[in-house]
Amino acid sequence: MKTTRKQDLVAAAVVGALAFATTIAQAALSAEALAKADDPLSSWNDGKARQSIIEFVARVTKEGSPSFVPVAERVAVFDNDGTLWAEQPMYFQAFFVFDRIKALAPQHPEWKDEEPFASVLRGDVKSALSRGEPALVEMVMATHAGTTTEEFDQIVRNWVASAKHPKTGRLYTEMVYQPMLELLAYLRANGFKTFIVSGGGIEFMRVWTEKVYGIPPEQVVGSSIKTKLELRDGKPVLVRLADLNFVDDKEGKPVGIQQHIGRRPIAAFGNSDGDLQMLQWTAAGPGPRFCLYVRHTDDEREWAYDRQSSIGRLDKGLDEAQGKGWTVVDMKKDWKRIYPFDARQ
């Protein structure tokens, strides 16, 4: 009995101390560590991919070993579209663009006769997109600029809370990959700082990444347009300009990483050729390195596409991954669940 009492006290103290440490360290970390302690990667089937992750984390966190990496240098970067959430039948941000064009149409009567807007308003997204990158940039500018940063935040917030995916009928933020959520939490529980490095719009993502992925705005790197400080009614606002600032894709990803993070990641996660330079940049540093590609192989629970896809093409990256022995996740075989709303296996 005495022992039990003591143990209770100790347990209470541990819980109390942990709660205190958690508060002051802004660490969801310790809570995550405890919650996941039995099986931090429970939606991953036991296999080479899962093993490679666990082995890498063990190597870099083992104090005193030559492969040990100090906490400050445990930087992990994640692509978003197709790596953390789905990207079919098109990038989710494109749905946002089209919804915004429809919402803004009353203020732009000229769009009825002006491409690519006319196609979007007729519901013919395919024609709108077939006009190539300049048309896409035009649509992005028309829907992402002209507001203040705070107004844009609210517009995205409203959209994310209500817009539904055409196939699943789910909120887009529900279509995130459960195994990747576990991986993010597992890395953070092991002292990693997790960043998003995506071709998507930086301010489009920041609105919801903290809630959905546990990744705060300051750890999101993405494409951006320029902003300008203005005074409105004596209050400073940042106005979003129709002027491209940075494209965070392909060779832009290492540039974005250096600009935002200022040190080379030791682990990188992607799913397409657009992530290849990020993985190469990560791999080229000294010491232990980890590169992983998510390969979309499950046409029942998700989508199956790689070398021939116009969205999320994985071709050169797949060759390089196979040649260099990087981890390639076979979604169909390696993942017990795809989305958090899938039934537990």
Next chain:
Amino acid sequence: MKTTRKQDLVAAAVVGALAFATTIAQAALSAEALAKADDPLSSWNDGKARQSIIEFVARVTKEGSPSFVPVAERVAVFDNDGTLWAEQPMYFQAFFVFDRIKALAPQHPEWKDEEPFASVLRGDVKSALSRGEPALVEMVMATHAGTTTEEFDQIVRNWVASAKHPKTGRLYTEMVYQPMLELLAYLRANGFKTFIVSGGGIEFMRVWTEKVYGIPPEQVVGSSIKTKLELRDGKPVLVRLADLNFVDDKEGKPVGIQQHIGRRPIAAFGNSDGDLQMLQWTAAGPGPRFCLYVRHTDDEREWAYDRQSSIGRLDKGLDEAQGKGWTVVDMKKDWKRIYPFDARQ
């Protein structure tokens, strides 16, 4: 005795749990909190400035109070030159520029007859600087571009480890303000994330900010030149280009804050009119806000300058601070010590 035994066990458990939480949460925080618990701001004289800091921190950290701010939103931004380290008789990075021009001169025989380089090589810095901003930009480009990011890191690392200030004979990184180091630690111990937002070069600062201020590279915002990914001997490198990317000064500071951090700070610290927009941007958000200007008033231990100075001019900012009741630090009266190497009072 039984009680003592229990307390020991409890204490041991607490220490163990804290050590564990600290390790996984990469938190220097709790360590800092413990170390500074008696007097976290021991180099500050008791006065209005010190009191205003302590009161603000108490307000935003008191759980359950209407002014409570969640840890994730406790963002504090600091100017660097004149706020965290000295900036006289000229910005320290300018000394780096001139030293680099001298070091690179053998590879540039044409500089002997080419301004502003010729003036620098003759030791006539005043003439070189009198040629205005275009000349300064030319010198920055000639000394900051043309290397890879890793090479530049090493060049700055070597310079910072050896170059001495012309007046004090100290390393530049020793000429940091002891009271501000304490303030940084105090804020972090209270759950704040501390960022630098400086007009200085982002990659010039990142080399030493972690060691000197405890601010990691990913929390440094600064001016930058563009970089480009290249393959050299099959290895990816980022090459620094003679092409301005971003000027993080005046109206650029809120832009840089939004770009890098993605949320508005609740506390901002500066020393010049170049910081005014950052302080205004910080002050304009909802809830509790804290703005502080360091005023250089000590011509014995440091330098005394404000409204008339060409470097670190504090004129409009001082009026606004006085009008709005922001905290103004009088270095002479408020600080017991200026530099860490000053004798303790």
